[in-house]
Amino acid sequence: MNPLLAVWYFLEYAAARALVFVLGITPLPLLLGFAELLARVAFVVLRGRRSIAIDNLLQGRVCDSPEAARRMAFQAFRAFTLMIIETAAARRRMRADNWKDFVTLHVEPEAEKLLNQPETGVLVASAHIGNWEIAAHAASTFKPICVVYRPFNNPYLDRYLHQARSGERLHLISRLDLNPMRFLQSLSAGEALALMIDQHVYNGAVQVEYFGRPAWTTKSVAMLHLTTRAPLLIAYALRTGPLRYEVHAIGPIRCTRTGDREKDAFEITQALTREIEKIARRHPEQYMWGHRRWK
């Protein structure tokens, strides 16, 4: 590694570590004020992300005027900064013995039954709405959960955040992990395997309709379901107040295997995407709109 880059990476890591420590000990009202300030600064400075968010809201017909889209985009920015700051703050505040004080569960009966079967591997599709870190921790109270994540380029930061985001029953698998059997092993061990399905991907994708527009979407969840027959749920956590969340789990999503691989993958991915769209339309202020979803 280039020595200058290594120094830069180390400084980034040190800053992140210090920030997480400070966030952990700062009183909650101060944190919320900081998140608000951060959102305002980000909304001004990150012009590209702001434009993408506003454009996505207009093109998806979530907002009917540029002014409304701008207001909604700011709320989405605020939801994102709150997600980051509250997740850091939650590390010292939420524990295995008190997490129910912070989280209300809304789990459909059939989904709950599946999550409570220790030997059944369960596929969980999720999206960038509310607080996905809290959603993963809440799901880990039912059964061990394995979350697929995109690693940071900075190896120090990646190692630190990997450790910080993991839990006793929550572990992370890098998307770049070379073992092709890793997802199957997780499901076979009776774990929940969680994947985000609302980001643009180039490879291994199918084009589905999302907010009325074609969007390339990973078919990994669909293919895992088709080959393992693991039940397929959708889960997400909505923020209802300062460090307060509603965790929802719906499903299982059912589908028929026809023998046409691409058609089946499309049908399942479209069904999941349709559900994600419904959720995002109900809570647009908590959805991450600043992502170039439609390319």
Place this chain on the structure above:
Amino acid sequence: MTRDQIVTSLKHLLKQQKQVKLNLDSITDDTRLQGIGFDSLSILDFIYDVESHFNARIEMADLVRMERVKDLIDYLHAKVPR
């Protein structure tokens, strides 16, 4: 279905996996499944195609235990009607 027929069919199915760059001649019974060149998605495509082609269901628990090409061939040989 004979063992040779299964091998021929598997080679044909492997050829159809556009995402996998492999040299079919280098694959033997002893080749590790993880060494063929699959990634986490292309292996699922392949399993789907194998199940559809042989009209056989590969149980997840059996699949994760398979290490080599030979294990897959033996599994199908035992499952697929002759």
